[in-house]
Amino acid sequence: xxxxxxxxxxxxxxxxxxxxxxxxxxxxxxxxxxxxxxxxxxxxxxxxxxxxxxxxxxxxxxxxxxxxxxxxxxxxxxxxxxxxxxxxxxxxxxxxxxxxxxxxxxxxxxxxxxxxxxxxxxxxxxxxxxxxxxxxxxxxxxxxxxxxxxxxxxxxxxxxx
Amino acid sequence: xxxxxxxxxxxxxxxxxxxxxxxxxxxxxxxxxxxxxxxxxxxxxxxxxxxxxxxxxxxxxxxxxxxxxxxxxxxxxxxxxxxxxxxxxxxxxxxxxxxxxxxxxxxxxxxxxxxxxxxxxxxxxxxxxxxxxxxxxxxxxxxxxxxxxxxxxxxxxxxxxxxxxxxxxxxxxxxxxxxx
Numbered sequence: 054x055x056x057x058x059x060x061x062x063x064x065x066x067x068x069x070x071x072x073x074x075x076x077x078x079x080x081x082x083x084x085x086x087x088x089x090x091x092x093x094x095x096x097x098x099x100x101x102x103x104x105x106x107x108x109x110x111x112x113x114x115x116x117x118x119x120x121x122x123x124x125x126x127x128x129x130x131x132x133x134x135x136x137x138x139x140x141x142x143x144x145x146x147x148x149x150x151x152x153x154x155x156x157x158x159x160x161x162x163x164x165x166x167x168x169x170x171x172x173x174x175x176x177x178x179x180x181x182x183x184x185x186x187x188x189x190x191x192x193x194x195x196x197x198x199x200x201x202x203x204x205x206x207x208x209x210x211x212x213x214x
Numbered sequence: 215x216x217x218x219x220x221x222x223x224x225x226x227x228x229x230x231x232x233x234x235x236x237x238x239x240x241x242x243x244x245x246x247x248x249x250x251x252x253x254x255x256x257x258x259x260x261x262x263x264x265x266x267x268x269x270x271x272x273x274x275x276x277x278x279x280x281x282x283x284x285x286x287x288x289x290x291x292x293x294x295x296x297x298x299x300x301x302x303x304x305x306x307x308x309x310x311x312x313x314x315x316x317x318x319x320x321x322x323x324x325x326x327x328x329x330x331x332x333x334x335x336x337x338x339x340x341x342x343x344x345x346x347x348x349x350x351x352x353x354x355x356x357x358x359x360x361x362x363x364x365x366x367x368x369x370x371x372x373x374x375x376x377x378x379x380x381x382x383x384x385x386x387x388x389x390x391x392x393x394x
Contacts, residue, residue: 097248097353097354098353098354110318110344111344111353114343114344114345114347114348115348118345118348137251138251139251139252139258139348139349139350139351140248140251140351140353141248141249141250141251141351142251143248
């Protein structure tokens with residue numbers, strides 16, 4: 054029974070694989086290369102999908118464009134440049150590092166640095182506080198005098214003469 | 215000591231500031247409008263067959279020396295329905311040539327659309343497989359490119375041309391370019 058299920062599951066899995074991979078892909082090696090580039094390109098119609106995921110018409114066309122350029126012997130960089138020339142930096146899922154994206158790329162590191170230095174500063178302040186004597190000798194003497202005083206008063210109250 | 219206690223408050227106010235700016239941005243500008251890198255660059259070349267006369271072509275070079283509009287449209291495009299009457303009306307004023315790029319459409323559908331709604335185009339050319347569209351960075355129809363006499367793209371309208379866009383944005387730019 055288990056064996057039968059396993060066979061069925063495998064067959065079903067193969068079916069899924071073949072239908073998705075070979076529907077428009079006679080050459081799986083080429084298609085893998087297309088996909089590697091397609092996941093780096095944003096579908097501008099749907100914006101939150103890459104052109105590898107999207108079934109929008111434009112995404113189909115752009116995948117075709119990538120495929121043709123690969124067949125024509127273009128490199129990945131050639132293809133990404135081609136897309137940026139036409140659609141702008143936004144077409145790239147990873148925004149390039151440049152002046153306008155400085156805050157985007159450097160921001161998290163800067164925030165981390167600020168947080169860490171704040172933490173270090175607090176720790177050092179606490180340590181200084183802890184190692185410093187709580188009371189100076191003069192303070193101690195003063196405190197003892199006050200306590201003695203209070204003690205005398207209490208004694209007086211408890212034993213009225 | 216008092217000043218130090220205000221630091222968290224100041225940080226919080228700064229954060230609110232960021233949120234306010236982001237909200238304001240989201241309201242005033244459409245997130246779907248992506249600035250085209252083609253502005254002020256030479257328009258990509260094309261040579262396409264004409265919609266009405268398939269045995270004739272039109273190329274970018276044919277438009278040299280005049281300020282013109284390239285309007286990307288399709289019979290399947292919903293927003294084009296909103297734009298179309300505005301273009302038909304604008305075309306009667308004969309301000310400049312309007313070339314229609316019939317994008318990823320069937321010839322018969324395109325012709326039927328123009329027969330029904332009127333034809334504002336000096337010429338329409340056919341981009342059946344959308345390749346010229348890719349060269350122009352088209353991602354949402356309708357889109358309109360304003361191209362100057364030297365063949366440079368000077369402005370791109372993403373989405374339909376409304377009467378407001380026409381009067382306030384497009385016409386002033388056209389006038390400026392036509393003055394030279």
